[in-house]
Amino acid sequence: MKHPPLVETLIEAFTCLPGVGPRSAQRMAYTLLERGRDDGRALSAALSQAMDGVRQCKRCRNYAEEELCPICQDPRRDPGLVCIVASPADVLAVEQSGEYRGQYFVLMGQLSPLDGIGPRELGLDVLEARLNEGEIQELILATGTTVEGEATAHYVLDLAREAGVNVSRIAQGVPMGGDLEFVDGATLAHALRGRRPFST
Template sequence: MTELPLVSQLIDALRCLPGVGPKSAQRMAFHLLERDRDGGRELARILAEAMARVMRCRKCRTLSEAELCALCANPRRDPSLLCVVEQPSGVIAIEQATDYRGLYFVLGGRLSPLDGIGPDQLGLDVLAERLRGDGVAELILATSPTVEGGATAQYIAQLAANAGVGVTRIAHGVPLGGDLEMVDGGTLAHAFAGRRAL
């Protein structure tokens, strides 16, 4: 597409989004240019504004337009409960699905030495300081049930133990409404090991 350098640049730019390959990017670019120029202009305006104004909350590290996010600034949240999630999307998921009233800490990933992601990249020094001085009584680990998520949870559990803070981890296992024969062996073994009395 050498005769349309801006179109090619738009297609290449759209490929930065997760899960968007060359064909999907091309489809999106052509849709905006051929059918929805107003939508494209609005997308560009909001995207530029978000890139300029959205930052990390200084306390929990989620995405925010202010120095403190709405959750951290809310005096009705319980500061003795702190839930650790990997991404800001985890905060949204928990807020939408539960009645959790505590605060959060967003890692921005999980420990992965092979990818160069260590404790410093996840703000674990900030978390350790918060555990020592913010009156946290229970740390809830909501990391993913992967090898890296487990290693991250273990590392954070040690930080909490050093600070004298109790640690729990969200349950993992058979999804609600799931059939046992459709669940993979690792998930089923984890669910079976984590069974509890009724």
């Protein structure tokens, strides 16, 4: 059975979302058309507003509606401490810890030459300029432990060393409440290498 052109266009539009295949997209389209037309209109308006109104913060590259995001505008945040993360979702994860009071630099990805993602696509030229301004005292690397994440971390480390900026890396290893018998060897190796003095 062929869909009317407008329905087909709607289904195809949903498939641009990660993890949404043709069947899931068809189900979403049918749901909105059958009993969610007001929701569909609200979704359409929200998408349109976000696509036109959301940009990248010129300082940290996180999502923002103004030139600077709320974190970069906050005078209580320490501009000398910058956490390097791969995505805005990582910013939210760090913020939920309630432990961090510095600023961020959001890469919006990781180095992946095979996918055409190089230093410029990650804004590393912007980061290099910030490092050379002299305000940043320490970078905290919070990139993943994949091959791409490690390559990105080493590239950032080289930039920071050239600028004379200290670099640390978040500890990685055993999760809270976890038992060692369920932790894989690579994670345990990271935990052992990242050990620190025990204090009460």
